[in-house]
Amino acid sequence: ITDPANPYETGFIPGASSTWRDIKTYLTYAYVTNESSGGIEIIDLTDPENPGDLANYTGITRAHNLFIDESTGLLYTAGSNLNAGGTRILDLTNPTNPVEIASWELAYFHDVMVQNGRLYGSGINNATLYVLDVSNPTGGIATLATKSGYPNAFTHNAWVTPDDAYVMTTDETTGAACRMWDLSNLSNLVEVDNYLPNAATIPHNTHIDGDIAVISHYTLGVKIVDVSTPNNLQEVGYYDTWPSDDGGGFNGCWGAFPFFGTTPGLIVASDQSTGLYVLEYKGVLGTVSGTVTEAGNPGVLIAGADVEVVETGVSTTTDGAGDYTVQDVAGAVNLQVSAFAYQTATVPVNIAAGSTSSLDVQLTPVAGSSVAGTVADANTSAALDGATVEVVSTPLTQTTAGGGAYSLASVPAGSYTFRAKVFGYNALEKTVAVPAGGSLTGDFDLNPTTVVADDYESGPGTWTVTG
Incomplete structure (x- = not known):
């Protein structure tokens, strides 16, 4: 049990038959x-x-x-x-x-x-x-x-x-x-x-x-x-x-x-x-709970924020109302709260044994820029409504409507991969450096891809059956 999570038998010594x-x-x-x-x-x-x-x-x-x-x-x-x-x-x-x-x-x-x-x-x-x-x-x-x-x-x-x-x-x-x-x-x-x-x-x-x-x-x-x-x-x-x-x-x-x-x-x-x-056995447990909101805008509830006890690694995620509850060993600890587009906050809290401590946390938004543009057919320049524009590895996503347009009001400063995709077209990715402040325009021209239609009920048609 040197590694308690992975115990294994190192040897077996036979002995006399006994119930104990x-x-x-x-x-x-x-x-x-x-x-x-x-x-x-x-x-x-x-x-x-x-x-x-x-x-x-x-x-x-x-x-x-x-x-x-x-x-x-x-x-x-x-x-x-x-x-x-x-x-x-x-x-x-x-x-x-x-x-x-x-x-x-x-x-x-x-x-x-x-x-x-x-x-x-x-x-x-x-x-x-x-x-x-x-x-x-x-x-x-x-x-x-x-x-x-x-x-x-x-x-x-x-x-x-x-x-x-x-x-x-x-x-x-x-x-x-x-x-x-x-x-x-x-x-x-x-x-x-x-x-x-x-x-x-x-x-x-x-x-x-x-x-x-x-x-x-x-x-x-x-x-x-x-x-x-x-x-x-x-x-x-x-x-x-x-x-x-x-x-x-x-x-x-x-x-x-x-x-x-x-x-x-x-x-x-x-x-x-x-x-x-x-x-x-980690010790007597206590609970800490609260709500994560945007600093200066308490009405903005931050869902999906990660809340972690630094000393133990016990963590949870805020719900749709920005609420969280963590149960851990009683004592003085630090709570680290992070969410996309916000600065990470580390806040001390005392978890009391057998009771619930209350701690609300406010996160400061990271400075960023707005990003807007259109998605169109690369051959005909026709606007593509219903296309998805997403910032890869972030929760930011939007669907184009009304002339193939999209608009992301605030993307935090940093380097990101933007991806546009819609059925019938090849997806397109672009790397964009977003500054801290201002606005950017990012248009996507998508190339059509071959789409095969077959009812398949009357036979394999143009499909190839393998396996």
């Missing part, structure tokens, strides 16, 4: 678990175009999930085949030869996440969130907090905010909310808000990246929630990977990964049935 795999990366290696057999598969990604399958870690047979704390180089398993299926902690000092240094086996973990010396374990079997002290795992692991007994508890996944102040949980059951818990008092975790987009659906996993939570929400697809104010969670975006059904069940988005440091806003989401999605 989890993959995490560390340095130039990938570590793969499954719920079948074979332990932890280690893949060398030094050359991503040619990944190499290395010897597996076989200290466990299987695991549901794993997490790698990149700051310490420690890998934490979740739901392995050993003992209760809690967590096994592996040292990745030698990435190709992990070494177990500690374990915690007081409950089964379906998922784990570690940040700044704390492990957040999702005990799905006993519907409990665990907070463990793993700051010195070889010296012992202490339980700092637990939370259970809340509505729809079936603790599947948990992710902590960057400041370690709050943790969001998901419960893989119908009607469960994504809950935000205050960690300031570990002896009493308090729910400060929750996110429930549809009571008939099931959340799967949440990952918090900065101020947003990216949630894989089965039939609802990917949900993006603003967590900057933890006691006021707000949905700010979504992408439905399973649009055919927003009911309950386990169809739809299985996972959504937002951690691409060099490409902020990039999200990769997997849907069990519809495939892999590469998405971009």
